[in-house]
Every structure is written in C-alpha cells, then in structure tokens.
Amino acid sequence: MTATALLLDGKALSKQMEADLKIRVARIIEKTGVVPVLATILVGNDPSSEVYVKMKGNACERVGMTSVKVHLPEETTTEELLAAIDKLNNDDRICGILLQHPVPHQIDERACFDKIAIDKDVDGVTCLGFGRMSMNEPAYGSATPAGIMELLKHYKLPIAGKHAVVVGRSPILGKPVAMMLLNENATVTICHSRTSNLPELIKQADIIVGAVGKPEFIKAEWIKDNAVVVDAGYHTGGIGDIELGPLKDRAAAYTPVPGGVGPMTIATLIAQTVASAEKKIAS
Structure with a gap:
C-alpha cells in the first residue's frame, strides 16, 4: 500500500506544453x-x-x-x-x-x-484518423485519449505488460484510448455500463481508465492497491467517473478531478493544431 498516491497534474503539464507551443508558433509566424x-x-x-x-x-x-x-x-x-x-x-x-x-x-x-x-482532423474524430492511429500509422489521436497518454508518459508510468481496464466505449474516448494503450503494449480489457462482473474485471487493473460518463460509477473498493487511476469524467460538483476520495492513499497514481485529464485535452488539441501548421510549412 502506498503512503500517498502520485498526483498526475494535468494542469501543470498543460502549462509546460503551452510554453513550448508558444515558441513553436512564434517560429511558424517568423518563417x-x-x-x-x-x-x-x-x-x-x-x-x-x-x-x-x-x-x-x-x-x-x-x-x-x-x-x-x-x-x-x-x-x-x-x-x-x-x-x-x-x-x-x-x-x-x-x-x-x-x-x-x-x-x-x-x-x-x-x-x-x-x-x-x-x-x-486535429481532434482525432474521423474514422480514417481512428483507423490510422489504431494501426500505428501517423494520425492525430483523439484529443482526450492522446492527452491521457501524454500524462502517463510524462510521469514515466510503465504501460508495457500492464493490464489496462478501460470502462467506456465511446468513439472519441473509450475506444481510442484502448487502442493507444494496446499500441504501447498494455493488455487491454474494454468494459462498459452493461459489462457483467464489472467489479471483478476492474480489480485486475494495473491501469484503470474511467470513461463511462456516469458520476462515481466506478467504486474505490473495486480498484486494487497500487493501481494507476485515470478519471476522464467530469460532472457537476467537480466529481468524475471514479470514486477518488478513498484512493488517494491506496493508488500508485491518480488524475485529480478537475485538473487532471481536462487541461490535457485542450493542450493536446492545440499541440496537434501546431503540428498541422508545421506540416503545412514543410509540404
């Protein structure tokens, strides 16, 4: 059991990304x-x-x-x-x-x-973009999933070989984040609100991604000690899809709500727009 879980601070990382993007945008304008x-x-x-x-x-x-x-x-x-x-x-x-x-x-x-x-398609919403991303070909990933991956990489959290459980199957969040985790060599289980034995499956997760769109649908007691907890939900009252409170001294790491996944979505969208602008110059 960990003493205090590592806080995955999306707000701080998004500010770092913006500082770098500002320099890249200035270069584009200069050129x-x-x-x-x-x-x-x-x-x-x-x-x-x-x-x-x-x-x-x-x-x-x-x-x-x-x-x-x-x-x-x-x-x-x-x-x-x-x-x-x-x-x-x-x-x-x-x-x-x-x-x-x-x-x-x-x-x-x-x-x-x-x-x-x-x-x-800098928000990664087209079928073609999703297909390319899934096949590990160049594409702009869906902004929220790509932001989640950036956060995990920034904090050097191991993904390869881990069992990731994604709760949610939306075309712009659950499905793409599952493919991105698979591309990073995680073993991925995709669940949703109609999955049988959901608590048992979540108990197996080394990495849990809550993307089901229901407030605190995923209970803290379903999540094992030392899991990495990513909450992609946001609901009235500043709560997400996961019951985070009891996990703050049990998880290995977690994204706060707000201030975790949300800022990363916007920073990723802007980063992919800047990358698109840079490609236009190069072509």
Missing part, C-alpha cells in the same frame, strides 16, 4: 508571416459546449494562434453543417477543425465528423 488558425464549430446553444469552445479559443490565444469561431443555429441541417465544414477544409489559413460534440439530434454527427479533412 511564414502567417498565424496558425484553429476553426471551432458550435451548433446550437448548449451552455457547457459554449464554455468548452471558449476555453479552446483562449488556449489558442495564449500560444499566439488565432481561432475562428463558426456558430450555427440549433436548427442547422446535416447538409448545412457539411457545407460549413467543406468551406473550412478548402480554406488554406485553417490548420485544424474542431466540431464541438454533441451536435443537435437532427444532425448526422458521424457524417459531419468524417467530412473533416484528415490533415485538419
């Missing part, structure tokens, strides 16, 4: 005279989506980039959104495109995600 641009698309007026888009715009500004905000009305059709994405795909100034999830129910979200050009 080309062009400021890299991230386009964000928000459909409708979901308050939490508005907050997330604003946070992403602020992060762009902090590193010296620009963000172009495309705000479409609630009643936007799939065709109208596809046309808006197409316009951004064909705009040479745009280095990355982010379509804020979720979109209103009448829109075919998957068709719209997949319309994003692969070289501008």
Whole structure:
C-alpha cells in the first residue's frame, strides 16, 4: 500500500506544453508571416459546449494562434453543417477543425465528423484518423485519449505488460484510448455500463481508465492497491467517473478531478493544431 498516491497534474503539464507551443508558433509566424488558425464549430446553444469552445479559443490565444469561431443555429441541417465544414477544409489559413460534440439530434454527427479533412482532423474524430492511429500509422489521436497518454508518459508510468481496464466505449474516448494503450503494449480489457462482473474485471487493473460518463460509477473498493487511476469524467460538483476520495492513499497514481485529464485535452488539441501548421510549412 502506498503512503500517498502520485498526483498526475494535468494542469501543470498543460502549462509546460503551452510554453513550448508558444515558441513553436512564434517560429511558424517568423518563417511564414502567417498565424496558425484553429476553426471551432458550435451548433446550437448548449451552455457547457459554449464554455468548452471558449476555453479552446483562449488556449489558442495564449500560444499566439488565432481561432475562428463558426456558430450555427440549433436548427442547422446535416447538409448545412457539411457545407460549413467543406468551406473550412478548402480554406488554406485553417490548420485544424474542431466540431464541438454533441451536435443537435437532427444532425448526422458521424457524417459531419468524417467530412473533416484528415490533415485538419486535429481532434482525432474521423474514422480514417481512428483507423490510422489504431494501426500505428501517423494520425492525430483523439484529443482526450492522446492527452491521457501524454500524462502517463510524462510521469514515466510503465504501460508495457500492464493490464489496462478501460470502462467506456465511446468513439472519441473509450475506444481510442484502448487502442493507444494496446499500441504501447498494455493488455487491454474494454468494459462498459452493461459489462457483467464489472467489479471483478476492474480489480485486475494495473491501469484503470474511467470513461463511462456516469458520476462515481466506478467504486474505490473495486480498484486494487497500487493501481494507476485515470478519471476522464467530469460532472457537476467537480466529481468524475471514479470514486477518488478513498484512493488517494491506496493508488500508485491518480488524475485529480478537475485538473487532471481536462487541461490535457485542450493542450493536446492545440499541440496537434501546431503540428498541422508545421506540416503545412514543410509540404
């Protein structure tokens, strides 16, 4: 049993990443005279989506980039959104495109995600990007999973040979983080809210990733001593998908909520946009 678990401080690491990105953005501007641009698309007026888009715009500004905000009305059709994405795909100034999830129910979200050009898919949401990442080919990974991997690597936590249990199977979080862990030679079990014997499976985890989207769904007593605990959830009241309180003196390491995975998502999105801008210069 560990005395105190290692805190995986996503807030601190994201600040370090931003400091490095600021230097890289300044170099791009110096070489080309062009400021890299991230386009964000928000459909409708979901308050939490508005907050997330604003946070992403602020992060762009902090590193010296620009963000172009495309705000479409609630009643936007799939065709109208596809046309808006197409316009951004064909705009040479745009280095990355982010379509804020979720979109209103009448829109075919998957068709719209997949319309994003692969070289501008800096949020890692296209089927093509997911396939390439899964096959260990060059691609921008889904921002939250890629941020989680960056955090584990930064703190030099061993992944190869470990049993990782991912609770959640969403196309932009559970599935991609499972593939990324597999690519780093972990043995991966993917579970979800309908998995039988979930507590028994979680008890086997050396690395547990909570990505189920339900507040404190994963109980502390299900998690063995000295596990690495990654909580990718965020709910009202500042709690995640895992009951973290009792784990702070039992786990080997854990991500706090807030201040763990969240800041890494935004920092990774910005980092992948900068990488896209650098590729544009090189091509």
